[in-house]
Amino acid sequence: xxxxxxxxxxxxxxxxxxxxxxxxxxxxxxxxxxxxxxxxxxxxxxxxxxxxxxxxxxxxxxxxxxxxxxxxxxxxxxxxxxxxxxxxxxxxxxxxxxxxxxxxxxxxxxxxxxxxxxxxxxxxxxxxxxxxxxxxxxxxxxxxxxxxxxxxxxxxxxxxxxxxxxxxxxxxxxxxxxxxxxxxxxxxxxxxxxxxxxxxxxxxxxxxxxxxxxxxxxxxxxxxxxxxxxxxxxxxxxxxxxxxx
Amino acid sequence: xxxxxxxxxxxxxxxxxxxxxxxxxxxxxxxxxxxxxxxxxxxxxxxxxxxxxxxxxxxxxxxxxxxxxxxxxxxxxxxxxxxxxxxxxxxxxxxxxxxxxxxxxxxxxxxxxxxxxxxxxxxxxxxxxxxxxxxxxxxxxxxxxxxxxxxxxxxxxxxxxxxxxxxxxxxxxxxxxxxxxxxxxxxxxxxxxxxxxxxxxxxxxxxxxxxxxxxxxxxxxxxxxxxxxxxxxxxxxxxxxxxx
Numbered sequence: 001x002x003x004x005x006x007x008x009x010x011x012x013x014x015x016x017x018x019x020x021x022x023x024x025x026x027x028x029x030x031x032x033x034x035x036x037x038x039x040x041x042x043x044x045x046x047x048x049x050x051x052x053x054x055x056x057x058x059x060x061x062x063x064x065x066x067x068x069x070x071x072x073x074x075x076x077x078x079x080x081x082x083x084x085x086x087x088x089x090x091x092x093x094x095x096x097x098x099x100x101x102x103x104x105x106x107x108x109x110x111x112x113x114x115x116x117x118x119x120x121x122x123x124x125x126x127x128x129x130x131x132x133x134x135x136x137x138x139x140x141x142x143x144x145x146x147x148x149x150x151x152x153x154x155x156x157x158x159x160x161x162x163x164x165x166x167x168x169x170x171x172x173x174x175x176x177x178x179x180x181x182x183x184x185x186x187x188x189x190x191x192x193x194x195x196x197x198x199x200x201x202x203x204x205x206x207x208x209x210x211x212x213x214x215x216x217x218x219x220x221x222x223x224x225x226x227x228x229x230x231x232x233x234x235x236x237x238x239x240x241x242x243x244x245x
Numbered sequence: 246x247x248x249x250x251x252x253x254x255x256x257x258x259x260x261x262x263x264x265x266x267x268x269x270x271x272x273x274x275x276x277x278x279x280x281x282x283x284x285x286x287x288x289x290x291x292x293x294x295x296x297x298x299x300x301x302x303x304x305x306x307x308x309x310x311x312x313x314x315x316x317x318x319x320x321x322x323x324x325x326x327x328x329x330x331x332x333x334x335x336x337x338x339x340x341x342x343x344x345x346x347x348x349x350x351x352x353x354x355x356x357x358x359x360x361x362x363x364x365x366x367x368x369x370x371x372x373x374x375x376x377x378x379x380x381x382x383x384x385x386x387x388x389x390x391x392x393x394x395x396x397x398x399x400x401x402x403x404x405x406x407x408x409x410x411x412x413x414x415x416x417x418x419x420x421x422x423x424x425x426x427x428x429x430x431x432x433x434x435x436x437x438x439x440x441x442x443x444x445x446x447x448x449x450x451x452x453x454x455x456x457x458x459x460x461x462x463x464x465x466x467x468x469x470x471x472x473x474x475x476x477x478x479x480x481x482x483x484x485x486x487x488x489x
Binding site for chain 2: 116118119122125
């Protein structure tokens with residue numbers, strides 16, 4: 001019963017947000033600030049995640065494959081495609097659920113329990129337009145950019161790890177990666193990151209916006225936002241794979 | 246004029262109060278008193294529809310608040326200023342910007358006019374030097390005064406105060422009381438004050454509404470309160486250790 005009520009509340013919040021998208025002057029300033037917070041400030045963690053994912057995947061793939069049976073370039077093919085189709089978007093999404101999602105739900109939750117959202121409403125603001133719309137829009141816009149950054153550094157990390165370990169020269173890695181590179185895989189990754197951006201920001205806004213019960217309530221909202229974002233990322237990943245692949 | 250008509254509110258199975266009815270005349274100062282947890286702040290939040298009742302109406306100059314569309318409600322809310330219990334200052338911006346916030350969005354004033362009006366509001370609350378301070382640097386009393394400056398910046402018709410003196414030392418409480426009186430007198434504002442500070446009530450209020458036992462237990466002028474023999478009200482006043 002509670003989950004039906006929550007779904008109803010979530011849908012209503014999204015409806016309110018959608019209805020007020022045209023009030024650009026209300027959220028313009030917050031939108032640019034969210035571009036910076038969600039996009040620019042997430043670049044270091046995304047580059048790090050992408051690079052290490054690519055590096056570890058390269059070493060493990062080389063370890064698992066018998067290179068006497070397969071050409072060593074196959075490592076580049078597997079790593080390149082895995083990163084573009086799946087890992088850059090999903091691992092990046094899970095990391096951002098922690099970084100971006102937790103920040104959003106804590107910020108809005110604190111504003112709720114300290115009556116800052118009531119203060120906005122009492123001044124005549126539409127608090128959904130002011131707080132929720134720019135966060136979701138910035139998430140949708142910036143996650144695909146972060147995905148491209150994660151995928152690029154993932155492949156670079158793979159090349160570097162293969163070269164430094166001496167198992168796979170950069171040229172052969174790239175030859176393998178190019179052999180199975182399909183542009184539509186990038187489109188698929190971008191679509192995924194777009195959906196994950198929406199999932200993370202909308203769930204986190206919802207949990208924060210309706211937080212209650214002081215510091216403990218904000219803590220609970222943040223935990224729920226992060227856990228639910230991770231679960232729905234995995235679920236959305238499966239659904240998108242079933243539909244688009 | 247604000248007319249409160251048969252207002253009933255509960256959260257789940259927990260009844261807060263029922264059938265609360267009284268009027269608030271223009272330009273008067275009314276104190277809504279009652280024990281902690283009696284739902285005073287909940288009642289205050291019904292006066293500009295931050296909360297909705299289970300049943301009943303609030304009429305602002307004859308217009309039912311709960312029947313307004315959201316865009317109409319937003320306009321009506323601009324007739325109110327609220328001083329929240331903790332100030333509810335936006336912690337991402339400094340003191341000056343907190344006060345300037347409503348002006349930047351709801352007025353067509355130039356930057357120069359905004360600077361002048363914000364400084365004037367800060368001066369009214371005796372914080373002319375605090376504009377550049379981060380809100381985290383402000384004491385409890387200063388936060389309330391900045392909250393008050395922000396509440397009056399759009400020159401509201403009604404000013405709602407939620408526990409304006411709670412958690413403050415006697416001297417700061419007195420300063421806040423004086424500010425409330427000054428606002429009421431100089432700006433012709435209707436003031437609605439939620440409090441359980443009887444000193445404050447006697448200092449600022451013209452009328453009193455007493456919430457007790459999930460209902461409006463007593464309602465009258467301050468003079469009537471002083472001679473009232475209504476037992477729960479007498480108990481409340483006595484328990485507050487205030488001698489009238």
